[in-house]
Amino acid sequence: MAMELPEMTRIAGQLKHELVGKNFKQLIFTDKVNKLTEWGFINLKQRDITHSKIIGVRSSGHYVFIEMENGYNLIFGDLLGKILYHSSKNEIPVKYTIAFVLSNDSVMTFHTSLYGYAIALTQEEIEEHKYIGHGGISPLYIDFTYDYFEPMLKANEKLKVKKIQSLYDYMIGFQNGYFQDILFCAKISPLRTISDLTPKEKETLFDCLMDITQKALAQDGSSDEVDIYGMPGNYNRIMGNHMKNKPCPRCGAPIVQKNILGSNSYYCEKCQK
């Protein structure tokens, strides 16, 4: 799955505790880095982020920003993978994508199974970045109310419901994990067109989005993702590949898997209308 808002929020808090006040002494790159550099996910061979004090760590949606005194932010996000912290060099796992050795010889490793950002950008570059700079706000943000959500749907009403998870110019925080649970909760099919949703369905969708997000956050993220110490979260996903052909927890009909807009969706055709 993917690292979404609940996981990245937790990780940012942990990284803040471990990294602030230290600096990166050395970066160790593996072969995987070349491909990801080509794809634009990594630029750390070009940007020197070593020997600059780490002054802050914050999360925003499904991104983590590690702020350095030299003006660079090391950004992780859109990540299929994990970020781990090891108190000494001896504990580094055999496989990783990049290892960041810290000034006290502890190490942060960045692992990606397919893609994910590990990119150093100035504040100005963040704002200009096609993906990281999008203007959306996280559902944790105080301005993310139904009065914000409803016009967001209205402005995108020709799109399929599944697309709501990636309306990043409006809302950040999700990839393709939690939104399946949100749609299950709201009893809405990912295949619907947004303009077909009734006012009641839109309200339910908003409530489910907030509820599932808060629940996952309170449970330290999903049980199929890990924090920087390798500990999984406690949120058990309702929908996902573990549910293929299994009975729907609500109505018992078999859960279907369909590729929608380029990624798999799991949902109940009977009770998600």
Ligand SMILES: [Zn+2]
């Ligand atoms: Zn069902």
